[in-house]
Structures are given as C-alpha cells and as structure tokens.
Amino acid sequence: MTLHYDVPGDDMSLAGKASTEVKRALSRLGVNPAELKRVAVAMYEAEMNMVIHAGGGVANATIEPDKVTVVLEDSGPGIQDLDMAMQEGFSTAPERMRELGFGAGMGLPNMKRNSDYLDIDTEPGRGTRVTIVVRLGTPTGPDA
Amino acid sequence: MTVREIAKILDAELITGESLLDTDLAAACGADLMSDVMAFVKDGVVLLTGLVNPQAIRTADLMDIRVVVFVRGKHPSKDMVAEATSNGMALLATDYTMFVACGRLYEAGLRSSGTRAPRAS
Ligand SMILES: Nc1ncnc2c1ncn2[C@@H]1O[C@H](COP(=O)(O)OP(=O)(O)OP(=O)(O)O)[C@@H](O)[C@H]1O
Ligand SMILES: [Mg+2]
Numbered sequence: 001m002t003l004h005y006d007v008p009g010d011d012m013s014l015a016g017k018a019s020t021e022v023k024r025a026l027s028r029l030g031v032n033p034a035e036l037k038r039v040a041v042a043m044y045e046a047e048m049n050m051v052i053h054a055g056g057g058v059a060n061a062t063i064e065p066d067k068v069t070v071v072l073e074d075s076g077p078g079i080q081d082l083d084m085a086m087q088e089g090f091s092t093a094p095e096r097m098r099e100l101g102f103g104a105g106m107g108l109p110n111m112k113r114n115s116d117y118l119d120i121d122t123e124p125g126r127g128t129r130v131t132i133v134v135r136l137g138t139p140t141g142p143d144a
Numbered sequence: 145m146t147v148r149e150i151a152k153i154l155d156a157e158l159i160t161g162e163s164l165l166d167t168d169l170a171a172a173c174g175a176d177l178m179s180d181v182m183a184f185v186k187d188g189v190v191l192l193t194g195l196v197n198p199q200a201i202r203t204a205d206l207m208d209i210r211v212v213v214f215v216r217g218k219h220p221s222k223d224m225v226a227e228a229t230s231n232g233m234a235l236l237a238t239d240y241t242m243f244v245a246c247g248r249l250y251e252a253g254l255r256s257s258g259t260r261a262p263r264a265s
Contacts, residue, residue, distance in 0.1 A: 012197065012198065012199070013198055013223065015198070015199060016198065016199055016202040016203075016206075017202075019202070019206060020202055020205060020206065023205075023206060033208065037206070037207065037208060040206040041182050041206060041207070044182070044202070044203070044206050045179065045182065048178075048199070098177070100195075100197060100199070101176060101177055101178045101195040101197065101199055101200065101203075102177065102178065102179070103177060104177035104178075104179040104180045104183075105179070106177075106179035106180055106182065106183045107179050109183070110179055110182045110183055113183075
C-alpha cells in the first residue's frame, strides 16, 4: 500500500499532516508503538524540512509487512554541504522560522536516529530527495 | 504527578482533556524548538512550551505526548484545540513564564526529565 501526499510550502496549518496520517494508518494496521514513533518522527522531520527550506514537495509512504519506506521529494534549493547539515545543531533556518519552532538543527540527526536506512540525494539548485526506511519487526494488532 | 496537580501548581486553565485529569506523568520537557522535543526519549511526559502553533500539537502527538502546557499566557487557536481534542490530548495554559513554570513543577516533585537520545552515528 502506498500513501501519496502533496505537501504545500505555504500553509503551516497543513504542515505535518502527512506524517500524522501515516502514523494513524500504521496504528490501524497494528504496527507497534515504538516502530510507529520512529516512522512518524523521521517522516515529520523530512516533511517539515520540505516546508521550511524547500517550498513544499511530495511524499510517498509505502507500507509493506516488514518495512515502511517514505520518499520525500522537493525542487527546493538543495543542501550545500550535507556532512555539515547532518551535524546536530547546524541550521540555516532564519529567525522567522525559529519563532515558528524550527531551527534547532536536530531534524536530520533525528531522521538518522529513527530510520534503519536513510538516503539523502541532493543537488544545489535542483532539489532534495530523502528516502527513509524503517523495518517492522513485531506486529501486535488484530489485522497485522 | 497528575494533570490535575500540574494544573493546580501552575494555576493553569484546562482548555481541553478533562478525561486526562487523573493521568499520572513521570517527566517534563520544556522546549520551544520542536526538533528538540523529537530528540527526547521518555514515556509519560508533559510538554511545556511557548510555541503556540499546529506543529506544537502535531509534534506532541507524534511523540505520544498527551499533555501540553502553554506558558506565558498564550492560548491555542480553536483549530488547535479541536485537533488536540480529537487526538485525545489535554491542553493547559498558564500565565507563568517557562522558567517559573518548570521551577514550580520541579519544586513540587516532578524531577525527571527525558533523556537525550544518543547521537546519530
Ligand atoms: N529539503 C531541504 N532543502 C534544502 N535544505 C535543506 C533541506 N533539508 C535540510 N536542509 C538544510 O539542512 C539544514 C539542517 O537541517 P535540519 O533538519 O537538521 O535542521 P533545521 O531544519 O534547520 O532545524 P530543525 O529541524 O531542528 O527544526 C537546514 O538548516 C537546511 O539548511
Ligand atoms: Mg529540520
């Protein structure tokens, strides 16, 4: 099953909704809370980065029995120095974004910590594609 | 410490989440930057924040944080309250600043913070 979302870059009232919906879907499928949280956190950070840094994009979450794969793609400015961006505390978020609660520089580290596989394909001027895989080990629900 | 006790200690108004009043919380997290909250591991957490926007509610929800206290007299919008209510969360508002709100809870015995998740390698 693949869930598709258009993530607008100019409407904060919607930002984060895609991740919330994926979490609900996984919960209904009986995925255990710890794994669910890892998917939710990793996807949310990537979703918010698309909104904050790249003017929005698209997200696709593919749910299989043994893993969840989320691909988030934008046509934003790309990431200049990925190694630097992966460091805890590194952020280019302007003051205006800090007032909205972004810019701790913890998003990419949080994605890394919560995924079993993380790939960031980025090119300055072209955009960024983030692929997150979280393996599912222990289904608990009735329809799992 | 229950949500009811927290409300009393912070002279806080309960905006939504009556049914959580007797829920017991073990730890607190005070943050205005939401990725800091997401770098945090602990169950039974109350989030104190000065950030009043839908992302505060969504971050809490994704982290399974059921109780959020808005500090410095800030109040959530109707839409935020509706979203929190449908998520089964409790929202409180206090006039105290972040520093004083955290201090009062600490003094009253809520001493545990979450642990910082280990560094991503
Ligand atoms: N999709 C993206 N497009 C362009 N730049 C990005 C993108 N994602 C991340 N970046 C760059 O990488 C930096 C680090 O990202 P990270 O998510 O770790 O921190 P942040 O978004 O600045 O703050 P936080 O996530 O803690 O709110 C960003 O400040 C930005 O410069
Ligand atoms: Mg980020």
